[in-house]
Amino acid sequence: MPELPEVETVVRGLRPSLIGQTIRGAVLPAVLEQRSRRMLNVAAEELNAAVSDQPILAVERRAKYILLHLQEAVVAVHLKMTGRLYILPTGEVADSDRYLRITFPLAGGQELRFSDARRFGRVYVGASIDRLLPILGPEPLDDAFTVEALRAQLANRHGVLKALLLDQSFVAGIGNIYADESLHIAGIHPKRAADSLSDGEIEQLHGAIRQALNDGIKWQGASIRWYRQVDGTKGQSQDHFRVYHDPRSEKDKRCPVCDTPIVTIRVGQRGTHFCPICQPAL
C-alpha cells in the first residue's frame, strides 16, 4: 500500500509518541507464530529478545521502510499493501486489531501495534542498519537528489520510464500512485524510454517527482483502501489526484489541466493512468 508520503506520514505520527519510550517486548498471537515466519527475518523469540527493554532513540524513514532505532537494535517495518502501525493504551481495542500481527508493549502503559490483513508486511530486526535493507536508490526529497544525479542515472537505461520509477534501487519511495502523478506533472508519457528524455524533460521530471511526493505528504497520504495514519484517520491525498483513480468506480476522471478523459493502460503489469493530451506518446 503505502508509498513514500504515506510512510513519511506514519513516521511523523509515531515519532512524538515513541521517542523516549521503552519497548517491553514483541508479542505475536500464538496461532500466528507459525504462519508469521515470512513476516520476520528472525524467530519470534529472537525479535522479542532483541527489543525487550530497549529505549527508542529515533524513528526514521528510509524508502518505504519505517526504522525504529533502539539502543542496541534497529527494527525495520515495511507495510507493503495493507500494513498499519498504531499506538493505543494497553488493552484498548481498535478496528485494525482484526488483523493484528505483532504487539509491542511500551513501558508507559501504551502499545505499538502492527496489523496487516494481507500479510505481505515485513518486520526485520538487526543489531544495526547494515545489511538489514535491500539495495535502495537515492531519497528523492534529499538535497543529494539533484537534476544532475537523475540525469546520470537515466543515461543508458533503455527500459520503460515508469517501470524505472517504480524500481526501488533506482529511486526510493515512489509507488504506482505517485509514479503516475509525477509523470502527469512532468507532462511525460509513462511508456517513454528512460534514455529518451531531453534535458528539459529530465528537469521537469525531477521537479515533478518532488512536487508529487511533497503534495502527498502535505495531504497526509492517500487512503484509497487500507492506509491509515497512526491515529487511525484517513489521509486526504486521494482527493487531490491528478490522474490516478480506480476506473471501475470512477468512470469519468478528467485531466485537471485540459479536461480530457484520463486513459488507463497497463505498463509493466501495473494499472497506469495518464492524460493523452498533456502526456503525448513519442
Place this chain on the structure above:
DNA sequence: CGGACAACCTGGCGGC
C-alpha cells in the same frame, strides 16, 4: 539489462 509472469495473501467491490 529488460520484460513477462507467477507468487506471496486476503479483502472489497463491481457485476450479474
Place this chain on the structure above:
DNA sequence: TGCCGCCAGGTTGTCC
C-alpha cells in the same frame, strides 16, 4: 441478497 471473478498502494524470484 448472494456469489463470482477481478483488482489492489509492493517486492522478489524465475525464465526467456
